[in-house]
Amino acid sequence: MKKASIVSIGNELLSGQIVDTNAAYLSERLLSIGIPVVSFYTVGDDLDSIVRALHLASEDGDIIVISGGLGATDDDVTRQALAKFLGGELQLQSELLEKIQGAFVCRGRSMSERDKIQAYMPEGAKALENKLGIAPGIKAGYRGKLFFILPGVPAEMKEMFEEQVLPPILSSTEDSGGQAIVVRKLRCFGAGESAIADLVGDVMKRGRNPLINCTAEHGVITLHIVAAAKDKSTAEQMAEKDEKMLRKYLGELVYGVGEQTLAEVVGEELARQKKTIAVAESCTGGALSKLITDVAGASRYFTYGWVTYSDKAKTSELGVSKDLIEKYGAVSEQAAKAMAEGARKRAKADFAVGITGIAGPSGGNEQKPVGLVYISVSADNYTEIKRFIFPGNRQLIQFRAALTGLNMLRLRL
Amino acid sequence: MKKASIVSIGNELLSGQIVDTNAAYLSERLLSIGIPVVSFYTVGDDLDSIVRALHLASEDGDIIVISGGLGATDDDVTRQALAKFLGGELQLQSELLEKIQGAFVCRGRSMSERDKIQAYMPEGAKALENKLGIAPGIKAGYRGKLFFILPGVPAEMKEMFEEQVLPPILSSTEDSGGQAIVVRKLRCFGAGESAIADLVGDVMKRGRNPLINCTAEHGVITLHIVAAAKDKSTAEQMAEKDEKMLRKYLGELVYGVGEQTLAEVVGEELARQKKTIAVAESCTGGALSKLITDVAGASRYFTYGWVTYSDKAKTSELGVSKDLIEKYGAVSEQAAKAMAEGARKRAKADFAVGITGIAGPSGGNEQKPVGLVYISVSADNYTEIKRFIFPGNRQLIQFRAALTGLNMLRLRL
Numbered sequence: 033m034k035k036a037s038i039v040s041i042g043n044e045l046l047s048g049q050i051v052d053t054n055a056a057y058l059s060e061r062l063l064s065i066g067i068p069v070v071s072f073y074t075v076g077d078d079l080d081s082i083v084r085a086l087h088l089a090s091e092d093g094d095i096i097v098i099s100g101g102l103g104a105t106d107d108d109v110t111r112q113a114l115a116k117f118l119g120g121e122l123q124l125q126s127e128l129l130e131k132i133q134g135a136f137v138c139r140g141r142s143m144s145e146r147d148k149i150q151a152y153m154p155e156g157a158k159a160l161e162n163k164l165g166i167a168p169g170i171k172a173g174y175r176g177k178l179f180f181i182l183p184g185v186p187a188e189m190k191e192m193f194e195e196q197v198l199p200p201i202l203s204s205t206e207d208s209g210g211q212a213i214v215v216r217k218l219r220c221f222g223a224g225e226s227a228i229a230d231l232v233g234d235v236m237k238r239g240r241n242p243l244i245n246c247t248a249e250h251g252v253i254t255l256h257i258v259a260a261a262k263d264k265s266t267a268e269q270m271a272e273k274d275e276k277m278l279r280k281y282l283g284e285l286v287y288g289v290g291e292q293t294l295a296e297v298v299g300e301e302l303a304r305q306k307k308t309i310a311v312a313e314s315c316t317g318g319a320l321s322k323l324i325t326d327v328a329g330a331s332r333y334f335t336y337g338w339v340t341y342s343d344k345a346k347t348s349e350l351g352v353s354k355d356l357i358e359k360y361g362a363v364s365e366q367a368a369k370a371m372a373e374g375a376r377k378r379a380k381a382d383f384a385v386g387i388t389g390i391a392g393p394s395g396g397n398e399q400k401p402v403g404l405v406y407i408s409v410s411a412d413n414y415t416e417i418k419r420f421i422f423p424g425n426r427q428l429i430q431f432r433a434a435l436t437g438l439n440m441l442r443l444r445l
Numbered sequence: 446m447k448k449a450s451i452v453s454i455g456n457e458l459l460s461g462q463i464v465d466t467n468a469a470y471l472s473e474r475l476l477s478i479g480i481p482v483v484s485f486y487t488v489g490d491d492l493d494s495i496v497r498a499l500h501l502a503s504e505d506g507d508i509i510v511i512s513g514g515l516g517a518t519d520d521d522v523t524r525q526a527l528a529k530f531l532g533g534e535l536q537l538q539s540e541l542l543e544k545i546q547g548a549f550v551c552r553g554r555s556m557s558e559r560d561k562i563q564a565y566m567p568e569g570a571k572a573l574e575n576k577l578g579i580a581p582g583i584k585a586g587y588r589g590k591l592f593f594i595l596p597g598v599p600a601e602m603k604e605m606f607e608e609q610v611l612p613p614i615l616s617s618t619e620d621s622g623g624q625a626i627v628v629r630k631l632r633c634f635g636a637g638e639s640a641i642a643d644l645v646g647d648v649m650k651r652g653r654n655p656l657i658n659c660t661a662e663h664g665v666i667t668l669h670i671v672a673a674a675k676d677k678s679t680a681e682q683m684a685e686k687d688e689k690m691l692r693k694y695l696g697e698l699v700y701g702v703g704e705q706t707l708a709e710v711v712g713e714e715l716a717r718q719k720k721t722i723a724v725a726e727s728c729t730g731g732a733l734s735k736l737i738t739d740v741a742g743a744s745r746y747f748t749y750g751w752v753t754y755s756d757k758a759k760t761s762e763l764g765v766s767k768d769l770i771e772k773y774g775a776v777s778e779q780a781a782k783a784m785a786e787g788a789r790k791r792a793k794a795d796f797a798v799g800i801t802g803i804a805g806p807s808g809g810n811e812q813k814p815v816g817l818v819y820i821s822v823s824a825d826n827y828t829e830i831k832r833f834i835f836p837g838n839r840q841l842i843q844f845r846a847a848l849t850g851l852n853m854l855r856l857r858l
Contacts, residue, residue: 046482048473049660049669051466055487060461069459071494072487074468081484088501215460226517230557236519245520247457248598256462311752317738318731321752325730328806328839330754336762337752339724339734345749345792349762379758393741423552424577426741428600 036062037093039085040074041100041110042184054099054182054189061193065202066213066260067095077101082113090177095201097193100184102167104147110181111152111170118174120155124148128159128168135166160196164188169196213260214267216275219288220253221439228253232281235274242274251432252294287442294438295323301445302333302383309441310336310379312350312371313434314362315389315405317341320434336379340371350374350386361400363388365417368406376410383444384410385437389420391429405433409440416440449475450506452498453487454513454523455597467512467595467602474606476671478615479626480508490514495526503590508614510606513597515580517560523594524565524583531587533568537561541572541581548579573609577601582609627680629670629688632701634852641666645694648687655687664845665707700855707851708736714858715746715796722854723749723792725763725784726847727775728802728818730754733847749792753784763787763799774813776801778830781819789823796857797823798850802833804842818846822853829853 038058044050052074059069071092075081082101089096101110115122129151136143150167153159160169160180165188170181180197182189220228225248229236232255236244242259257274261267279286288297302309311320311334321337324330338349343362346352352370360366372386389405396402401421408417418440422432451471457463465487472482484505488494495514502509514523528535542564549556563580566572573582573593578601583594593610595602633641638659642649645668649657655672670687674680692699701710715722724733724747734750737743751762756775759765765783773779785799802818809815814834821830831853835845 040485045469046472046485047476048469048471048482049658051464051469052485053464056458056461056464058461059459063460069461070489072453072459072465072485074485074487076483224554226557226560227554229518229559234519243456245456246518247463256457256460258460313731317743317747318726318734318750318752321731322735322843325732325752325754326840326843330730334730334752335755336758337731337750337754339731339738339747339750339752341738341744341750342748348791349749378761421551421553424600425604427739428577430735430739 034067034094035092036067036069036095036097037089038069038072039082039089039096039098040072040184041077041082041085041098043076043107045074045100046076054184054186057186057190058097058099058193061198062095062097062201063213063215063258065198067201069093077107077109079109079113079116082110083117086113086117086179090174090179094177096177096179097197098179098181099189102150102169102181102183104144104150104167108149111149111154114157114170114172114179114181115154118154118156118172122152123155125151125153125159128153131161132166132168160192162188162192163195164191171196171200212262212264212267213258214264214271215259216257216271217290218255218257218275218278218282218286219292219294220255220282220285221251221287221294221435222285223253224248225253228255228282228285231285232278235277242270244274244278250428251435284443287439293323293327294435294442295327298438298442298445299324299327299330299333301442303329305445307382307445308333308335308379310375310381310384312338312340312375312384312386314340314346314371314387315391316387316430316434316437317391319430320385320387320437323434323438335381336375338375346371350378363390363400363404363406365406365408365419368408369410369415369417372408372410373415382411383441385441386410387433387437389429389433391426391433393426403429405429405436407433407437407440409437409444411444416444447480447507448505449480449482449508449510450502451482451485452495452502452509452511453485453597454490454495454498454511456489456520458487458513459489467597467599470599470603471510471512471606474611475508475510475614476626477628478611480614482506490520490522492522492526492529495523496530499526499530499592503587503592507590509590509592510610511592511594512602515563515582515594515596517557517563517580521562524562524567527570527583527585527592527594528567531567531569531585535565536568538564538566538572541566544574545579545581573605575601575605576608577604584609584613625674625677625680627672627674627677627684629672629684630703631668631670631688631691631695631699632703632705632707633666633668633695633698634664634700634707634848635698636666638666641668641695641698644698645691648690655683657687657691663841664848697856700852706736706740707848707855708740711851711855711858712737712740712743712746714855716742718858720795720858721746721748721792723788723794723797725751725753725788725797725799727753727759727784727800728804729800729843729847729850730804732843733798733800733850736847736851748794749788751788759784763791776803776813776817776819778819778821778832781821782823782828782830785821785823786828795824796854798854799823800846800850802842802846804839804846806839816842818842818849820846820850820853822850822857824857829857
């Protein structure tokens with residue numbers, strides 16, 4: 033099986049001014065045609081560092097995709113580094129120079145002396161056309177390995193990769209009997225990463241095919257199923273079988289697939305059932321409303337949201353009685369219930385979620401620590417209330433509480 | 446001058462499922478204390494690959510910061526790789542085990558056998574406390590180089606880096622002399638990147654010291670002033686001088702410094718003036734309330750928020766008249782004004798912001814395109830209303846509108 037390695041070049045990457053999205057894009061695309069990427073190297077605009085990275089990357093991969101450092105300013109030295117790596121010189125390609133001059137004319141700009149460097153290629157290398165910019169890319173072969181140098185600008189890089197890098201790679205791998213890869217994602221909420229690992233047993237062992245691994249973000253656990261086979265339909269079947277198995281193990285912890293968010297899944301179900309929802313938030317400060325309305329078309333089911341941050345607001349807007357707040361406190365089971373029920377009645381909605389808690393960093397005490405959150409879901413025939421202690425800082429507590437409210441609603445729908 | 450190298454670990458990075466934001470964060474933070482990062486290495490959850498990356502990174506840097514692969518699942522092998530690299534074994538630290546058991550208890554979760562691996566450390570290494578998660582980090586010294594292993598989850602990584610990695614690095618670099626770097630950031634809102642570049646003239650040239658460059662995110666433009674000098678106080682003076690110059694050029698476009706958000710600046714000013722604010726949102730769906738309440742202590746000035754997504758909600762909650770909505774539409778200057786004024790009266794607040802618009806992707810037409818947003822700020826002696834057309838997708842339009850509402854309020858305070 034062929035493998036790839038990626039080299040990203042640019043001082044702005046090493047200084048943290050720019051996040052490298054190119055490497056993730058390239059590796060996802062390469063994996064989709066059955067070529068796993070086994071390493072990324074990121075170096076600055078420095079000749080020797082780039083040459084070293086090219087050596088390392090060509091130890092790892094059969095295909096080396098490089099991006100960045102192709103421009104005309106003094107710090108762009110990627111083409112010089114490739115020439116040094118290949119053991120040759122840069123040569124002016126006069127046809128390429130004409131093309132570049134033409135590109136400047138098209139853009140109504142004048143070409144400076146400095147820009148001419150972009151018409152130089154290492155001996156034996158081939159230029160790749162840049163349809164969205166000036167600097168051409170470079171394709172070169174060396175000791176059985178393929179090297180592609182692409183611009184660092186994401187749009188230019190993507191266009192060049194899709195049009196001029198993927199096709200030759202595909203035809204070279206098809207000849208050699210390549211591999212088809214199918215990736216599926218199962219999204220879970222309601223249990224931690226290791227609890228989920230325990231539930232699914234030893235299928236997450238390395239070396240297994242399909243490979244199953246797991247990532248976590250803000251309490252959402254994503255199981256990735258990566259199936260490899262000779263052809264796509266076999267890989268699909270293998271992924272399908274594992275998806276069924278995981279769903280059996282995980283039950284209602286699985287809320288969706290692919291890139292689905294909890295808010296999308298809940299929203300679709302509300303729309304399907306033609307139900308409406310209202311939201312009353314205290315500690316989450318609008319985070320739940322925001323999650324729900326992040327979904328396009330949320331106006332089909334989302335009607336009213338209140339951010340009743342002060343006690344007065346809870347009383348005047350949602351009808352939470354002053355006595356209740358005095359007796360149990362604004363952060364209490366009783367207050368969460370009254371908020372949800374008040375919101376549902378006032379909005380004449382089918383469902384309402386009420387959230388009250390202590391997001392911190394201050395305001396907690398022994399009985400009611402930072403992270404304590406009560407969440408209530410109210411419908412016409414029941415009201416559910418749950419107590420949670422969420423870990424993390426203010427933002428994480430708010431986000432986890434909002435997601436948990438959505439998840440409680442999902443399980444009721 | 447000390448240098449650093451960064452190693453990012455995870456199959457999900459190499460498969461492109463996750464974009465590596467950790468490396469950029471770490472390198473920006475390290476550069477800010479005068480330690481340039483000279484390379485990133487990204488490898489999968491594979492023992493030998495990680496060991497090789499540790500060797501390469503320690504050729505490049507004096508400080509090696511590693512993230513990822515510290516969890517309890519079978520594919521997490523970073524701690525094993527460090528032990529192998531250091532030439533020792535993993536040892537159970539019983540005190541650490543107790544701490545981890547305690548962390549599970551706090552979260553109301555049970556600890557599985559599998560989780561125990563997190564209490565193992567390479568010989569001679571020190572655990573770093575994970576305040577936001579379970580897996581502890583690791584600190585080790587080897588042949589004069591410092592190694593820090595942090596969790597891959599960005600929030601946990603950042604907290605651990607700021608609290609437990611930066612301080613020892615800072616104290617070790619101050620001793621050894623070397624170059625002092627001072628970084629200042631000026632945060633601007635209300636003009637685009639190229640407008641700001643035009644205003645500041647040619648100070649953004651490369652090679653200048655202080656170096657001034659500019660990054661943009663969601664309409665917030667950050668100008669970075671990076672001053673280098675033999676000693677810290679000279680660098681501080683240089684940065685100070687440039688900050689004054691930039692402030693003169695940019696006037697009220699500058700809303701803050703460092704990591705300040707618009708919501709923090711507005712909140713501080715409201716608290717200082719002992720004023721309160723209410724918010725009435727339609728198209729932003731809670732985004733403005735969320736921005737305001739992201740700030741700890743927002744309860745000092747934030748009282749009421751309404752997400753009046755439906756026309757009915759605008760009428761029943763804010764007193765926007767049915768006639769007004771029929772005549773001008775819910776997305777109109779008049780509706781924004783009535784929402785702000787209604788919210789202010791109902792909440793008895795000093796200020797209120799009302800936002801109504803079309804976040805898309807559907808719902809627009811020729812007269813009222815997607816991105817059209819009316820924002821109103823109401824106080825007891827005036828009501829201001831502005832019309833905007835924001836570019837971008839649904840989330841960007843919502844976010845820009847919410848920030849713009851905050852900025853209008855800032856300019857009135």
